[in-house]
Amino acid sequence: METFKAHLDKFITINDEEFASVLSFFKVVEVKKKHILMNDGEICHSMYFVVKGCLRKFFVNEKGVERTTEFAIENWWMTDTFAYERQIKSNFCIQSVEKSVILEINLQTQEELLKKHPVMERYFRMIYQRAYAASERRIRYLYELSREELYVHFSTLYPWFIQRIPQYLIASFLGFTPEYLSEIRAKLRS
Amino acid sequence: METFKAHLDKFITINDEEFASVLSFFKVVEVKKKHILMNDGEICHSMYFVVKGCLRKFFVNEKGVERTTEFAIENWWMTDTFAYERQIKSNFCIQSVEKSVILEINLQTQEELLKKHPVMERYFRMIYQRAYAASERRIRYLYELSREELYVHFSTLYPWFIQRIPQYLIASFLGFTPEYLSEIRAKLRS
Numbered sequence: 001m002e003t004f005k006a007h008l009d010k011f012i013t014i015n016d017e018e019f020a021s022v023l024s025f026f027k028v029v030e031v032k033k034k035h036i037l038m039n040d041g042e043i044c045h046s047m048y049f050v051v052k053g054c055l056r057k058f059f060v061n062e063k064g065v066e067r068t069t070e071f072a073i074e075n076w077w078m079t080d081t082f083a084y085e086r087q088i089k090s091n092f093c094i095q096s097v098e099k100s101v102i103l104e105i106n107l108q109t110q111e112e113l114l115k116k117h118p119v120m121e122r123y124f125r126m127i128y129q130r131a132y133a134a135s136e137r138r139i140r141y142l143y144e145l146s147r148e149e150l151y152v153h154f155s156t157l158y159p160w161f162i163q164r165i166p167q168y169l170i171a172s173f174l175g176f177t178p179e180y181l182s183e184i185r186a187k188l189r190s
Numbered sequence: 191m192e193t194f195k196a197h198l199d200k201f202i203t204i205n206d207e208e209f210a211s212v213l214s215f216f217k218v219v220e221v222k223k224k225h226i227l228m229n230d231g232e233i234c235h236s237m238y239f240v241v242k243g244c245l246r247k248f249f250v251n252e253k254g255v256e257r258t259t260e261f262a263i264e265n266w267w268m269t270d271t272f273a274y275e276r277q278i279k280s281n282f283c284i285q286s287v288e289k290s291v292i293l294e295i296n297l298q299t300q301e302e303l304l305k306k307h308p309v310m311e312r313y314f315r316m317i318y319q320r321a322y323a324a325s326e327r328r329i330r331y332l333y334e335l336s337r338e339e340l341y342v343h344f345s346t347l348y349p350w351f352i353q354r355i356p357q358y359l360i361a362s363f364l365g366f367t368p369e370y371l372s373e374i375r376a377k378l379r380s
Contacts, residue, residue, distance in 0.1 A: 059330065067333050069326070081323035092330075114312070121311040122304070128318035133271035135325035136259070140249065140282075142332050143257050143365065175333065 001028075003051055004103065007075045011126045012119050022120065025113040026103040037094045037102070044083035044090040046104045050076050053100025054164060057092050058172065068173040071097070073160060077127060097169065147174050148184055191218075193241055194293060197265045201313045208307065215303040216293040227284045227292070234273035234280040236294045240266050243290025244354060247282050248362065258363040261287070263350060267317060287359065337364050338374055 005019050014022065026049070031037065037048060040059065048055060055078045057070040069092070072078040083090040087107060105113070114120050145153060151174055155162045162170070171181040195209050204212065216239070221227065227238060230249065238245060245268045247260040259282070262268040273280040277297060286292075295303070304310050335343060341364055345352045352360070361371040 059334075061334060069329055069333060081319060081326055085319060085323060118308060118311070121308070121315050125311050125315035125318060128315060128322050129271060129275060132318050132322045132325060133275060135322060135329065136271055139259055139325065139328065139332070142329070143259060144249075144251060 001051070001103075003074065004049070008123060011123045014117075014119060018117065018119075022113065022117055025109050026105050029102040029104050031096045031100050031102065033096055033099050035096045035100075037096065038080070038090060038092070040091050040093050041089055043087060044080045045087070045106045047077055047079040047084060047106075047110065048072070048094065049103040049105075050074055050078070051101040051103060053102070054097040055094055055100065055102075056097050056169060057094050059092050066172050067175065068169055071161070071165060071169075071173070073164070077131070097165065147176060150174055151176075151181070151184055152188070191241070191293075193264065194239070198313060201316045202309050204307075204309060208309075212303065212307055212310065215299050216295050219292040219294050221286045221290050221292065223286055223289050225286045225290075227286065228270070228280060228282070230281050230283050231279055233277060234270045235277070235296045237267055237269040237274060237296075237300065238262070238284065239293040239295075240264055240268070241291040241293060243292070244287040245284055245290065245292075246287050246359060247284050249282050256362050257365065258359055261351070261355060261359075261363070263354070267321070287355065337366060340364055341366075341371070341374055342378070 055072045058068040080090040171178045245262045248258040270280040361368045
């Protein structure tokens with residue numbers, strides 16, 4: 001769990017003893033590829049922190065097509081924030097894209113953690129601030145860029161995105177058919 | 191400033207004396223309709239809390255058309271979070287839609303506020319958590335709904351949106367021409 005400590009160190013000051021206590025509030029979960037951590041229609045009990053691997057969040061649209069709205073790799077959090085805060089049913093699914101190691105925490109345990117270690121309020125404030133900043137920019141891209149431009153944009157900004165994420169999931173994220181994505185890639189290579 | 195106190199009370203416990211101290215970190219700004227609080231190309235120095243009135247955030251696209259990405263009414267915050275955290279130039283503008291009363295705070299003063307009143311870390315954590323939750327859902331709607339469905343969705347979820355926001359700004363938010371918005375409204379009324 002050294003990577004989690006190194007990650008926290010970027011935001012807050014915390015000694016080894018405090019870190020051990022913080023860590024004790026989390027459950028370490030190891031999952032295979034394509035494991036469903038949360039299914040739609042289930043109460044969203046937990047937040048997930050990716051120690052190693054990759055998760056995605058998706059929904060199934062009216063036509064039965066999966067649409068991926070978010071990926072999380074190492075040091076990113078994932079949950080359905082709206083459903084988690086209210087402890088209500090989610091209409092998203094969360095699934096592993098790769099074999100992954102996850103830290104899981106539920107709302108009640110997170111409240112106990114925040115009570116015992118108020119410095120974690122600052123940590124989570126900064127995490128949500130960054131996540132919100134990223135989504136503000138993403139909404140602008142959704143307004144401004146064509147789907148082809150979005151692909152180029154994500155490829156440039158996040159090289160891991162193209163290297164790690166299977167092509168059919170990139171298509172599901174950008175709203176392409178896998179065939180159309182192949183065409184774009186061929187066009188960009190030429 | 192009773193509304194700001196009532197707003198804080200929803201998230202944290204704070205007595206009158208503490209509240210007076212918290213408030214002293216903010217600058218009260220009164221602006222007329224259409225006042226530019228932040229221009230694109232300027233460093234994003236401040237966060238704005240709407241006590242009374244309405245703000246919008248927009249950018250000007252390649253064709254010179256204004257695209258509004260966000261509105262904030264009473265008890266909402268607005269800034270370019272990415273540029274604010276990094277104190278860099280923003281490529282958004284923030285403008286009042288109505289005559290407004292605003293609480294303004296800059297990054298350095300906010301850090302001093304958080305140091306003196308750590309309970310405000312919790313407040314801002316919850317504010318960003320809610321803002322992020324709202325944007326997660328909004329991204330899903332941008333994936334899932336046609337622009338006509340988005341209009342119906344926003345009208346239903348936020349009646350104030352249709353009542354308070356001028357029609358040309360609703361069009362700029364939804365990516366319609368004002369003429370197309372009139373057509374949709376006529377169609378929905380019939």
